[in-house]
Amino acid sequence: MVRALGVLPGGAAGPSAEGFEVAYIDPGGSELRRPLADVWAVRFEDAAPVREFKSYEGQRHLPGLWWSSTAGGHVGYESWLERDHVMLLDFDPAVVGISSQPFWLFWASEAGKGISHAPDYFARRGDGCAVVVDCRPADRRGPRDWAKFEATQTACDQVGWEFRLVGAPDAVVVRNVRWLAGYRHPRHWLEPVVRGLREVFAEPRPLMEGAAAVGDSVAVLPVLFHLLWSHELAADVAVPLRAESLVSPGVRR
Incomplete structure (x- = not known):
């Protein structure tokens, strides 16, 4: 959060609400x-x-x-x-x-x-x-x-x-979202698998258990992670994602 407006470090006054x-x-x-x-x-x-977003040798x-x-x-x-x-x-x-x-x-x-x-x-x-x-x-x-x-x-x-x-975001959230981001592209939306995952996770269920109920995890998990990224399905990203993480219906954009 930002500090209260109007007084800056050292006692200087902040700008007025006009003149921008x-x-x-x-x-x-x-x-x-x-x-x-x-x-x-x-x-x-x-x-x-x-x-411009410049790149040069030695930049920090x-x-x-x-x-x-x-x-x-x-x-x-x-x-x-x-x-x-x-x-x-x-x-x-x-x-x-x-x-x-x-x-x-x-x-x-x-x-x-x-x-x-x-x-x-x-x-x-x-x-x-x-x-x-x-x-x-x-x-x-x-x-x-x-x-x-x-x-x-x-x-x-x-x-x-x-x-x-x-500033620095929560490290666990960042790790979880970064993992899901690897599956953010629409190419991971495979309609038959999406339909099966929606049915399986109509009620909260452990992640791997639900994925196995739909089919081969190699084919199913990328679609599941895409649905978690897009919020078609939901899981708590404030704690590490695990095989036992509960997955439930989400809220579409």
């Missing part, structure tokens, strides 16, 4: 810069990144592209922490769209100095609400970082977006 501008790339590839109040309805979940971060089953394409990341969080957004059944580095946010400090910040992710939920996400380890948030995060929180409040400042 946003720069983004429209579908035609042109960069636009508009007042924040005018862009609340822009589909930033479809926006192209405003910054490890950028890459995550193939998102939610977005149906690649979403960039600049570190393993960002990769884990875009994976978790992709796994979240409430999320229907994701983009990385979706816009530049501009504002001025009390001294009149121009400041800019590009949040890491923009996500759209199925209910239409928007989520802006910044990823930063808790031990690497200095005063200048807090100033930008709190300004971003203020901007999001102004237009009714949720803001999340996230």
Whole structure:
């Protein structure tokens, strides 16, 4: 969670709820810069990144592209922490769209100095609400970082977006979801097996026991893991997935 707004480390005042501008790339590839109040309805979940994901010898971060089953394409990341969080957004059944580095946010400090910040992710939920996400380890948030995060929180409040400042996610959840993510591609949807798994897990049942009841585990398990990824079936990912893990009917996106 972010700190309370209005007072930054050292006692400096945060920015007001006005004076923000946003720069983004429209579908035609042109960069636009508009007042924040005018862009609340822009589909930033479809926006192209405003910054490049650069790779060079000796860099500390490890950028890459995550193939998102939610977005149906690649979403960039600049570190393993960002990769884990875009994976978790992709796994979240409430999320229907994701983009990385979706816009530049501009504002001025009390001294009149121009400041800019590009949040890491923009996500759209199925209910239409928007989520802006910044990823930063808790031990690497200095005063200048807090100033930008709190300004971003203020901007999001102004237009009714949720803001999340996230650090290292739960290790067990990440391991489980990373395993399921290996089966996120639609090619693992095999209709006869899907039908059998739905019938077998109509009531909670141990994972391997249910899979064996449908057929050869080599053929069945990839489909089962795909259904767990897509939430057609559900299991508790807060504890390690095991052969005895209970699998039950899920909730579709």
